[in-house]
Amino acid sequence: MTTDTSPTLDEFERAARAWISTHVPQVDDDGADLDVAVFKNLDEKHERELVRREAAWQQSKTAAGFGALGWSTADGGQGLDQRYETIVADLEHEYSAPVGHELVMVTVKLVAPTVRLFGTDRQKEELLSGFLDASELCCQLFSEPGAGSDLASLATRARREGDSWVISGQKIWSSGAQFADWGLLLARTDPDVVKHAGITAFLVRLDTPGVQVRPIRQMSGGSSFAEVFLDEVRVSDQARLGAVGDGWSVALATLGFEREVSDGSAGVGGSWEQVRDLAESSGAGSDPLVRQRLARIYTRTVLNDLSAAADAARRSEGVDVGATGSLRKLQWVALMREIADAVTEVLGDSLVADTGRPGSYVWGDHVLGSIGYSVAGGTDEVQRNIIGERILGLPSEPRTDRGASWSEVRR
Template identity: 40%
Template sequence: MGAGGLGADVRLQAAVNHVIAAAGGPDAAAVNPIGHGMCAPTLVVWGTEEQRRRHLRPLFSGEEIWCQLFSEPGAGSDVAGLATRARRDGDEWVADGQKVWTTMAHQSSWGLLIARTDPDVVKHQGLTAFVLDMSAPGVDVRPLHQLTGEAEFNEVFLDRVRIPDLARLGEVGDGWKVVLTTLMNERVSIGGVIPPRGSGPIARLVDRYRELVRADPATARLHTDTVAGLWVRAEVLRLANIRLSQLRTGETPGPEGSISKIMAADLAKDVYSELVTLMGAEGLLYGTYEKVRPVVAMEYSTPQKAFLRSRANSIEGGTSEVMKNVLAERLLGLPGDPRADKDVPWRVIPRS
């Protein structure tokens, strides 16, 4: 209680958000989605009292944007295989390596970094987590432009970046535990939102369908079953998220977040695909295609941009295939995939 806030009952936050939105105030969670959905819960669980005091309030208010430095060119779905190294040097660590697909790194003050601190143990055991100052010497952020023309994603190069040991999260070697806390919260933040009934992407689709009914009833009838089916799926996801939130216990979500994440990713892609289909030839027009570095992540201002951006939904936060493996192994008890590198030191694992 009070870690970055006023110590009030957390159930009041929804009412506070409603008042701020009604007054035209900023949506801090939209400006700082990685910070709110992933880094803040990780800081609460793994941060020291001093780290929580220093970082949580400006993170929550949107004064300081955060990013997540996990994925690498050779370690995406297999995060534990990452190669970025951090070597101890007295009261500091020296980090070298490359991260990729780092959302909003160009806007971020801080990053949640996972690095390899011991290459002589199995890959899951040799990782350590740090809070990284994104303005530190040796941190180089470069844009990665996606289908929309925007570069909300980045690649980040670390060249002899010095990190104080006081910025470490958890003990040395606890990095994989920190990763799990972050990823479980990430999946809930992506797929576990509980919106008002019929709101969000499905509302945009229904509005367009109603326009088509008025303009061309015969064509609209061809899409009635599809639109109705998508509305049902959106409502099922909303109700499922309500149920999953009621079942959730503890500070770190369990694998139920993977259920929401898969459903939300597939739904978003299908909704926006149908939306641009209902737009006819207009759906093929994108408008001015500019290569820009956005201030807000996941900006869906037009249906065409939303259609393109939604393609990433089944990749970011863990691919749908990975999520299905998580559910199969952790919920259904099915045997896991063969893992030849499970019991060998990271340094002897072949890498491309």
């Protein structure tokens, strides 16, 4: 919440521009091609350097007073509203600041606010500042091979032994886990109650004995995801985040924060401007069918921007946008797929065979990756269910496991 002593938007924009314009690190890209990847397509060395560079930028930005703008001063923030955060984000884009890796985003925008809500005083004191400035990085350890869209069916177990918990199980699709220091983990602590009630959340250091992280090779070539195996991993009860059995509330909070940032503002994948430039440089811009596609992409881009601005204005007034985040994610995914369809039509064979034509073959990283965001962060079907139930007031879908304990459900 802004106060009478807060800078005006114009004053803040001038100060932020002056600082960002002189502090964005210059990077030698060694003649790198256009980057339109949805998921990072880098080898381990280069992706690690990307994470390091972005985390360093977050630390510099926070030290200069341009991080955690919407947080209260008591929690290490600046006590400003969403409009100030939008100014910084726009300037970062304008000056090509090193932002966009999902691990840093998860740490700063998902895990940190979750710890602020559910953490003990000790957890906040020891962890919150490190998560806010990305000097400590934390991935999500939520999804499992048998629990993706139905996350509450997770089977990773945590049993209590005195003042400790012993955790065993497997997590999958954890973005950046191989570069993370911590994992925000959900585990089943009571199998004899309904599935949503028997889950507890933990903050687990990934160098704890028994934790093994294995990167997953994606069809686009990169390995930005990982699967994480936990074999009798022992953690203190002080690693627990929230009350025993209250892990579903922790998960809902984290997923709510995720929906708030799933609007494409992080610059994931190709953009309207890049597709337009591709059509012009290839000569396809004169094709009436391509022009129709370009018009749809432009329209979606403008509508997404207007929706994001409206949401930011509501947040600045203290209004919780809630399930609207599901609408925004569906809008963003539709835009990415529209872009994928357009570049597929424009490039043809140049999309699947590296002919040496600049700015062509690289678009495969967008086309292949765009499919993934119909699943990542909650499938399209899950988002539609949320919209139907929480915005339209429709009845929830029938469930065969309603009222049954997790251990009673057939698998």
